[in-house]
Amino acid sequence: MTNNALELKNLNGGIGIFSLHDINFSIEKGTIMGFIGRNGSGKTTLIKTMLNMIPKTRGDVLFDGTSMYGNEEIVKAKIGVVFDSLIYPLNLKPTKIKKMISPFYKTFDDKRFEELMKRFDLDPSKKLSAYSKGMQMKFGVVMAICHNPELIILDEPTAGLDPIARADVMDLFLELMQKEERSILFSTHITSDLEKIADYITMIDEGKIVFSKGKDEMLDMYLFAHIDREAMTDVIKSDLIGIKKTTFGYEGLCTKNLKLQNLLGVKTARPTIEDIMLYMGAKK
């Protein structure tokens, strides 16, 4: 028995001219992995490759120790996926979609479906085309979790939701995590969502993993540094990650062990995930 809900081993693949290069990371059971990266960095491509919707060229994807390839029937029954836009036909009513999808899952919970529809104020008698974008996204979340998946993969699930709906969805995810050994891979641009719930953060850029670390470990490792123009030296410049020029000086990330905070004209603060994403992205 493995302790990993998901494990990617040297995964390579791609679509058109875009390709993923040797992707390696894993998600421990019972944890939430935040998956960040700029637009076009490869988040959705990686998720689709993991789900075998885009062919891999090399490597393997293990769900609870079982490879997706050749075992789709077993593996997909244990996964719930929410894509960045609704995948269900808009001309159908939620009840009809449930009838169409539920026979494929032995563990599909009809009661839970009704409960969640009520909780999110979704009218099952209305067609999906009559739902707002936020309501459609909530319906996607409902459908993804009604079969009690062990791993939930979320591709920008809170995009397009208003703050109240977003908070509601986030609460639901936290609630889901109360069940032991349930794991979430949460791809998002809204990094403030991850500050609340993520245990680990993985960043992808140009189809390569930039880092995959524990959130607290990562936030403790770096400092957000502001350096006055007069205090800037070539040594500091070379130590900063993703340096940016501002009106008053320079800004960038630095590792804590550099002790830049002790220098005159240098102010440091604990970075946010957004800072890390921003400056790591600008690193190259």
Next chain:
Amino acid sequence: MLKKLITYQKLLLNSIPPIDIISQTPSKTLLYVFAFFMMVFMDMFIFFGNTMSTNSILPIALPIISIWMINRLLYGEHRLFETVPVSRKYTILNIFLLSVVIIIIVYLLYMFSMTVLLGIPLGIAYLVNPQSFSKSPPESAFTQIINTTKGDLLMLCVLVIILFTGVAITFIRSKKLKLSSFAGFTVISYGLLVFLKLNMPISPSSDKVEFLESFSIMPKANTILLCVSFATVIICIASVFMGYRLYVGKSNASKYY
């Protein structure tokens, strides 16, 4: 088992993305128009006689529509059918089955619309002036069926061959290779039909080569039909096998032709 199969067929049908004519690029529209006119021209060339019927056109038009729909299904942006837990083997068999289901649906729609379009005016005309309709049919329906049975069977085989080969080709990853395969297959198919027509005897009813009737009275019709039937079975099995091999490593290029 059967319930699951029906549900999956419904899921596949609902996974076909809606047709978006507006966002088609001019080159793609031109390609569609060119392909459509070529098909019409070739069908007229091969099947045109005094008694050109839908029996000869539909076996070519229906599988083409079905293949186009399957292509849209496989290369749609969101493939709902791929999110549910079923094996790839199950998916591939269902996609081939879906191609047949689409043909049945389109045929029923065609029959319904033709009944409405022709039936209503004829019905009104009959009610207004019943004397204008002859009481006896111009030709015995029984004789008509006997005359073209072999031709109809040949066209059924043609339909199945086009359908299964076409669906297998849609699984090819590379767009260029896929288009080349479609082009090659079209040239070979039409070439064989033209060759067959050139060797057909003149129909005694019209003094012209009528594809279905002429085939039915061909001296070697039985032998040809037997060979084509065998070929159909082999092509079907080979297409499903090839489709499976291609689908296991299928590309996700979301732009479809």
